[in-house]
Amino acid sequence: MRLKILNGCEASAEGAISAGCAFYAGYPITPQNRFPEYMSERMEQDGGVFIQAESETSSINMLFGAAAAGFRCMTSSSSPGISLMQEGISYLAGCELPAVIVNMARGGPGLGDVTPSQSDYFQSTRGGGHGDYRTIVLAPWSCQEIHDHTYLAFDLADKYRNPVLVLGDGLLAQMYETVRPKAKKKRFPKKPWALDGCSGRKPNSLKSLFLTPGVLEAHNWKLASKWARIEKREIRCESYYCRNSNYIVVSFGTCARIAKEAVERARQEGADIGLFRPVTLWPFPYAQLAECLKNAKKVLVVEMSLGQMIDDVYLAARNSDARIFFYGRPGGGVPDPDEIYREIKKK
Amino acid sequence: MKAIYQRPESLTTDTSIYCPGCGHGVIQKLIAEVIDELGVRERAIGIAPVGCAVLSYNYFNFDVTEAAHGRAPAVATAIKRLLPSRIVFTYQGDGDLAAIGTAEIIHAAARGENFSVFFINNAVYGMTKGQMAPTTLTGQKTTTTVSGRNPQVHGFPIRVCELLSSLDGVTYLERATTSDIPGIIATKKAIKKAILWQMQQKGMSFVEILASCPTNWKKNPSDSLKWMKETMERYYPVKVFKDPGNIL
Numbered sequence: 001m002r003l004k005i006l007n008g009c010e011a012s013a014e015g016a017i018s019a020g021c022a023f024y025a026g027y028p029i030t031p032q033n034r035f036p037e038y039m040s041e042r043m044e045q046d047g048g049v050f051i052q053a054e055s056e057t058s059s060i061n062m063l064f065g066a067a068a069a070g071f072r073c074m075t076s077s078s079s080p081g082i083s084l085m086q087e088g089i090s091y092l093a094g095c096e097l098p099a100v101i102v103n104m105a106r107g108g109p110g111l112g113d114v115t116p117s118q119s120d121y122f123q124s125t126r127g128g129g130h131g132d133y134r135t136i137v138l139a140p141w142s143c144q145e146i147h148d149h150t151y152l153a154f155d156l157a158d159k160y161r162n163p164v165l166v167l168g169d170g171l172l173a174q175m176y177e178t179v180r181p182k183a184k185k186k187r188f189p190k191k192p193w194a195l196d197g198c199s200g201r202k203p204n205s206l207k208s209l210f211l212t213p214g215v216l217e218a219h220n221w222k223l224a225s226k227w228a229r230i231e232k233r234e235i236r237c238e239s240y241y242c243r244n245s246n247y248i249v250v251s252f253g254t255c256a257r258i259a260k261e262a263v264e265r266a267r268q269e270g271a272d273i274g275l276f277r278p279v280t281l282w283p284f285p286y287a288q289l290a291e292c293l294k295n296a297k298k299v300l301v302v303e304m305s306l307g308q309m310i311d312d313v314y315l316a317a318r319n320s321d322a323r324i325f326f327y328g329r330p331g332g333g334v335p336d337p338d339e340i341y342r343e344i345k346k347k
Numbered sequence: 348m349k350a351i352y353q354r355p356e357s358l359t360t361d362t363s364i365y366c367p368g369c370g371h372g373v374i375q376k377l378i379a380e381v382i383d384e385l386g387v388r389e390r391a392i393g394i395a396p397v398g399c400a401v402l403s404y405n406y407f408n409f410d411v412t413e414a415a416h417g418r419a420p421a422v423a424t425a426i427k428r429l430l431p432s433r434i435v436f437t438y439q440g441d442g443d444l445a446a447i448g449t450a451e452i453i454h455a456a457a458r459g460e461n462f463s464v465f466f467i468n469n470a471v472y473g474m475t476k477g478q479m480a481p482t483t484l485t486g487q488k489t490t491t492t493v494s495g496r497n498p499q500v501h502g503f504p505i506r507v508c509e510l511l512s513s514l515d516g517v518t519y520l521e522r523a524t525t526s527d528i529p530g531i532i533a534t535k536k537a538i539k540k541a542i543l544w545q546m547q548q549k550g551m552s553f554v555e556i557l558a559s560c561p562t563n564w565k566k567n568p569s570d571s572l573k574w575m576k577e578t579m580e581r582y583y584p585v586k587v588f589k590d591p592g593n594i595l
Contacts, residue, residue, distance in 0.1 A: 023425060049428045053421070054454035061418035061451070065425030068412045069392075073425070091415050195410040195426070197433050199389035205404050206412040 060088030070194025094208030368568025370558025417448020459516030
């Protein structure tokens with residue numbers, strides 16, 4: 001496929017179309033308005049369904065219907081809109097329905113602002129909605145990666161019958177880079193559980209309501225074993241110069257890309273430093289990070305928030321002697337490589 | 348021996364746990380009979396809401412999904428757009444459709460989504476045991492309006508058909524009642540018209556069906572039917588708001 005110049009929204013949308021997405025529903029919210037605009041045109045060209053919903057609540061429930069009918073489906077939004085979707089995501093997880101949700105996160109809480117933020121980490125990785133459930137979370141750092149991750153998200157959603165989040169931010173949504181689009185997927189998994197009319201089979205039903213005592217508990221144990229399988233198989237992460245380094249910077253998404261530049265500069269000046277970057281935020285690469293921390297004396301966690309992923313770093317570092325520091329920019333603040341470099345030197 | 352009456356194939360053999368005198372059992376049987384008569388059971392997809400109506404997924408013998416509270420029209424929108432040859436309907440109570448799901452029904456109607464809506468109005472929250480519904484009548488006692496609904500405090504009841512009648516996307520709109528046998532026969536006709544209208548792809552078909560809830564009205568079943576006739580039907584008149592003509 002030929003290279004294209006796309007922004008993060010367009011790159012993700014193209015990843016969805018390559019993955020065979022047949023249904024998109026969305027609602028305008030900055031900084032991802034390009035997403036529904038682009039999809040309205042592309043879904044029509046591609047023979048899919050595009051609906052501008054009346055709210056994010058409706059978008060996610062439209063996804064519930066599309067997934068129930070057996071079709072690959074997605075929505076995109078930004079932080080306040082994703083908050084509105086949490087009920088629907090809980091239902092998708094409870095009913096074991098595959099769907100892809102892209103969050104181009106912005107500053108919060110409340111209406112916040114429209115600039116990039118990573119303050120939805122808790123919401124993304126700790127459920128967000130009610131009940132015991134998990135969603136796979138992919139955190140891309142470039143337009144090529146959000147394209148590839150969106151494509152991958154559809155496969156993971158189908159494989160595990162579970163919603164998958166792609167957590168970008170306002171920076172990724174609006175920056176343009178060259179992207180090599182993936183070829184269009186041709187073969188898809190069968191979905192014998194889908195609701196498409198009970199012709200030649202027994203009726204199917206989808207539900208998360210189990211009133212008979214013990215049935216919900218058994219259902220939740222079944223879901224738990226699925227999430228344990230995901231934790232075993234689907235962890236993704238990257239490390240740069242982490243082997244034996246005594247100083248490790250941990251960061252994810254676009255912030256990790258900025259931090260990488262600061263780490264490279266510190267290394268050029270002789271610092272014994274590496275960068276660890278979780279790519280799946282759930283499942284979190286605890287064991288992989290623990291391995292990197294074996295010889296580490298210092299860890300600097302850098303986030304565009306008041307510190308949320310740092311909780312997972314503490315969990316990964318519970319057998320490590322390293323001292324853990326934090327540098328964060330909340331409320332839509334974006335660090336530049338110089339300030340992270342200065343922070344590295346300070347600690 | 349020739350069977351002259353039997354359980355419709357579109358109903359499962361599960362024992363209903365609805366209360367004595369409840370309207371849901373009657374209405375779900377009517378929908379099942381219509382689906383059998385039109386021969387569309389293997390193409391039918393029902394969307395069950397939250398509330399007593401959710402239990403319909405135990406009783407309909409075809410594909411059924413639940414939906415989050417009030418969101419059935421959004422779920423139905425996607426299913427019908429992706430599977431236009433299937434018969435898709437939502438089955439929603441008054442709290443589900445006229446309170447928490449007001450946005451979803453109005454916008455699905457405005458878009459003219461080509462599915463059928465069966466809106467069961469019994470003027471009370473049933474499953475949660477009798478709180479005020481958006482359709483609770485002025486003066487009606489519920490567990491959250493113990494002295495009776497007072498519009499100055501609790502607001503006015505919503506007439507959903509009247510509200511939807513201004514939307515061009517709804518092309519068949521009727522209010523029916525199950526307070527007596529002629530009403531039940533007319534309700535079945537309305538359900539059939541709605542499904543046929545959907546099969547002709549003419550836009551949203553919407554049937555409001557007045558139903559009784561003796562348990563939460565604190566009345567016996569026969570007094571409940573009397574109250575429906577004398578009180579409910581006065582505020583919610585049985586009427587065809589948008590007529591598809593003679594399509595039966």
